[in-house]
Amino acid sequence: MPPWLRWAGDLPATVVFDLGNVLITWDPHPAIAAAVGPDRARAFLTGDFGFAAWNHAQDAGRSWDDGEAAALETHPHLADEIRAYRQHFDLSMVGPVEGSVTILRTLAAHGVRLLALTNWSAELFPRAVERFDFLSLFEHITVSGRISLAKPDPEVFHRLAADAPVDLLGTVFVDDSPANVEAASSVGMDAITFTTPGQLARELALRGLPVPTPAELGEPRT
Template sequence: MQTAVEAVVFDLGNVLIRWHPHAAIAREVGPEQASAFLAAEDFDFLVWNSRQDAGRGWAEAEALAVASHPHWERAIRAYRRHYEHSLLGPIEDTVTVLEELHGHGIPLFALTNWSAELFPHARERFGFLDLFEDIVVSGDEGVAKPDPRIFATLARRAGRDLAACVFIDDSPRNVAAAREAGMDAIHFTDTGHLRGDLRRRGLPLAPA
């Protein structure tokens, strides 16, 4: 028998907010160099960035990266300097789902891998973030998905059994970790399926 849903938990990046580092880096080094940097075999941008999501400060991160990869210094520093351009805008269909759930009084939470220093950019720009009762930001907690400790933090902050929460994330690793933590988790691949996935769980959304 399916547990009644008490709350819905959203990831933010590429679920509610389109994000890609290329636009920020290209502001300083141009699109071709930005693409080369992000595809570089000698520097893994996503792994490096994930350390900031887990709490490392940006000044330290940039200093270490520039020391080990001085030929990429402009691209490394460009990302944070022009960070607002990496936030490409809301994913409107998902925002509509969020707003409908809020309108029906469904408790809403967010669990996001995001640098504590950079998350204020999203707070200032996207008013729909105010619909969440709480947002767990990995950079503030010093631990990021898929580490099970951040799901324990979510349970404490939400004040609910994770088995009664539905989690939505675009990362298969994070979805698997959420399920391991006891959550019902939806792998978000596009906006087309999400409304139906939530309706099948008994949530009061209009048909597509």
């Protein structure tokens, strides 16, 4: 039986959202480009420095002072790029994913329980809370940097379950990373790989959850 069949007519349900590139568009390029220009920023992000793995370590609990120190030791010639990301971090939060926020508000209005599980540095996450008021709609947000565990480690989902608390079995989870979705599925969550707000709305509707109309999402008529 598909997990979503268990949701029909059984509200309020629980939906767990990832934040970056699901509800908040995140792109490190503008932050780094603010200090070194777009070409150097692009080279830094696509070169052999390994930005994704370095940033993930901070998401998993390493302090930014320690992270920058480690990077400067191995890549001193990239000092400006390394320091730029934290210094101009606000520019990496490009803006809300408006359609997804509309979905979130609709779920909240219908009494659906809302949780969030995000890979985010503990030091930098407060900037998101200050900027995006819709984060207050979540009953609980598990921030990876605060618990020193990050997706796709399956243990992070068990930590969410203990802290929220919530039964993972059948809980709907939304993330743009296939690896994170696979990890969520492995612990029994009904996981959806996010691509667009319209696609997410259709997936949630299949599970019997209330969603905005295509017009409310700004989708063109077909």
